[in-house]
Amino acid sequence: MDTKRLSYFIKIIDKGSLTRAADALNIAQPALSQHLIGLEAHFKQQLVIRSRHGVTPTEAGNALYRHAQIILKQMDFMSADVCAAAKIISGSVSVGLAPYSTTSTLSLSLLKEVKRKYPEITLHINDNFGSIFSELVMNGRMDLALIYDPGMMRGVNFQQVAVEELFLISRRSLLNAKDGATEISFKSIENIPLLLPSKIHLLRALVDNAFEKVQVTPNIVAEIESMETLGMAISEGMGSTILPWSAASRMSDFKQLILLPLKEPKIEASISICVSDSIPLSEPAMAVHDILFKLVRELIASNQWPGVRPPQ
Known part of the structure; x- marks a missing residue:
């Protein structure tokens, strides 16, 4: 068994089909099938279940998939460390930055x-919606991520770096708040149409929990996964949203919006750097980690974003 077979196996599982994997790898399907048979013979285990719809990993296959990710990642680390021996920090580093977050x-x-500091590092930044960054870090597909902290989770560690308050963001015409109001309660926004992230986001869970605490059913009219679309919808008066101050600042008519801190209950979200607990950071990834940590501290110290503070 060699690393090529492991990379082929990962591609088969990722694509869910020998045919699609063979096309992606630009090799003949019979040859790819022989590599899979060789792996199953080596481990004396069935690794995938074949059907006319494709392949599905068995429990043994899932175990091999996880370890293969780690092994291949370590091979990348080895290459990076060899380069580092020449005092040049180089390599690829992937970072996730939570959408809708400061x-x-x-x-x-x-x-x-x-x-500026490490010109030989190739940085991959992902701040797209639809990606669960903690899972990508856990599986070794992403080196680190700066995300909302969901609490204890197997396979990853969290280093808390900031706390972010949520605000009601709206046009004044949609609010029940009086002129000059400096905050607003959850009960008073019961009938306001809301535009929120979908339920895969921790922010949405925090908002839903707050409504449950006051026994209020929110008037959610849409779930939006695009800052541009959300900003336009808010501008058109189609609804309000509950997000950090920084999210509103990126909307085109920010100066025309009302931002009110929420009370009863107040909502705060912890922001943490997420890393794998089984895959050590490479030297380039550790360098990027340190820069990211420094930037967060500088952002907090600058008081640029209301509602963002250091963890206690």
Whole structure:
């Protein structure tokens, strides 16, 4: 068995089909099938269940998939460490930055600082919706992520770096708040149409829990996974949203919006750097980690974003 077979197996599981995997790898399907048969013979285990719809990993296959990810990642680390022996930190580093978060505003600063200090590092930044960054870190597909902290989770460790308060963001015409109001309660927004992230986001869970605490059913009119679309919908008066201050600041008519801290209950979300608990950071990834941590501290100290504070 060699690392090529492991990489082939990962591709088979990722694609869910020998045919699609063979096309992606640009090799003949019979040859790829022989590599799979060789792996099953080596481990004396059935690794996938074949059907006319494709392949599905068995429990043994899932175990091999996880370890293969780690092994291949370690091979990348080895290459990076050999380069580091020449005192040049180089290699690829992938970083996730939570959408809708103040941390997503750090992407350009992170890119500039990494290029300034470590020009040989190739940085991959992901701040897209639809990706569960903790799972990507756990599986070794992403080196680290700056995300909302969900609490204890197997396979990853969290280093808390900031706490972010949520605000009601709206046009005044949709609010029941009086002129000059400095905060608003959850009960008073019961009938306001809301535009929120979908339920895969921790922010949405925090908002839903707050409504449950006051026994209020929110008037959710849409779930939106796009900052641009959300901003336009808010601008058109189609609804309000509950997000950090930084999210509102990226909307085109920010100066025309009302932002009110929420009370009864107040909502705060912890932001943490997420890393794998089984795959050590490579030297380039550790360098990027340190830069990211420094940038978060500088952002908090600058008081640029209301509602963002250091963890206690």
